[in-house]
Amino acid sequence: MSTPFPYADFLENEASYLAAQQVWQDLIRRVASVHGYQPLDYLNLEQNGTPLRDGNPIAAASVAGKGIRIIQVGQEADGNDFSAWFNTFGKGDPATEREELVIDLTLTHGTLSISAILIELWVAGRLDEAGLGAWVLGWGLEEE
Amino acid sequence: MSKEHRGRLQAQGGGTEKSESWSQDDPLTKEEGLSLLERLWERLTSREQKDRAKQFDSARRFIENVEGGVDAPLGKSFLNRKKRSVRVDIEVLAGTAFVVALLLFYFL
Numbered sequence: 001m002s003t004p005f006p007y008a009d010f011l012e013n014e015a016s017y018l019a020a021q022q023v024w025q026d027l028i029r030r031v032a033s034v035h036g037y038q039p040l041d042y043l044n045l046e047q048n049g050t051p052l053r054d055g056n057p058i059a060a061a062s063v064a065g066k067g068i069r070i071i072q073v074g075q076e077a078d079g080n081d082f083s084a085w086f087n088t089f090g091k092g093d094p095a096t097e098r099e100e101l102v103i104d105l106t107l108t109h110g111t112l113s114i115s116a117i118l119i120e121l122w123v124a125g126r127l128d129e130a131g132l133g134a135w136v137l138g139w140g141l142e143e144e
Numbered sequence: 145m146s147k148e149h150r151g152r153l154q155a156q157g158g159g160t161e162k163s164e165s166w167s168q169d170d171p172l173t174k175e176e177g178l179s180l181l182e183r184l185w186e187r188l189t190s191r192e193q194k195d196r197a198k199q200f201d202s203a204r205r206f207i208e209n210v211e212g213g214v215d216a217p218l219g220k221s222f223l224n225r226k227k228r229s230v231r232v233d234i235e236v237l238a239g240t241a242f243v244v245a246l247l248l249f250y251f252l
Contacts, residue, residue: 042217043217043218043219044214044215044216044217044218046215047210047211047212047213047214047215048211048212048213048215056220056221056222057219057220060219069219069221071221071223073225077225078225078226079223079224079225079226080225080226083223083225083227083228083229084228085157085228085229087156087221087233089217089219089235090217090235090237093146093150093237093238095146095237095238096216096217096237096238100219102221104221104223104225133228136228
């Protein structure tokens with residue numbers, strides 16, 4: 001069991017939310033920088049000019065055309081504290097279609113670490129469905 | 145030619161890939177969104193419904209609680225956290241969605 005990360009009250013406390021969001025933005029920026037890219041926005045995280053602060057997603061960016069979407073849930077949420085999958089955002093819609101790695105988690109030091117590995121592998125082009133499945137196994141998920 | 149307001153609702157993961165989409169000249173209203181969600185629910189098998197019941201509730205609550213609509217591009221996933229990727233997705237790909245019917249006059 002990983003130690004809970006700071007900002008556990010991110011859904012109730014704006015400062016905590018922004019701090020947790022910054023963790024993800026910094027991580028994605030660092031990975032992008034290593035590969036010579038700048039992250040670009042590809043999802044709207046606002047509603048009528050007001051930031052959506054429900055953690056779904058808490059961060060989203062495109063690096064080298066590859067989407068990265070992070071969904072962070074509260075510490076009290078049911079189920080496992082980490083999962084990840086591939087999605088084709090806008091499948092069949094040429095103007096918006098984009099492959100993305102989606103990560104759903106409760107933020108802990110452990111889930112942050114595995115997320116960093118997956119994002120690095122994804123941006124480097126070294127993460128496929130089998131590899132992602134192998135990384136996600138072991139988190140106690142039921143067979144689908 | 146693509147319509148100005150487009151998107152889709154999906155039940156995904158665990159071997160399921162079913163969706164209901166919209167592509168229209170006017171923003172999708174909440175009522176239309178909830179109706180599409182209901183249509184998607186009815187297309188699922190009982191097992192698929194069982195695995196996504198809470199996730200449909202979350203998606204329904206999101207649509208109901210939107211104030212003033214949401215602008216594209218928006219992507220939200222509601223995951224069954226006991227499974228790896230069994231989920232309900234909302235994707236607003238272009239334009240605006242989940243407005244109240246009265247607000248349509250503002251957009252027209």
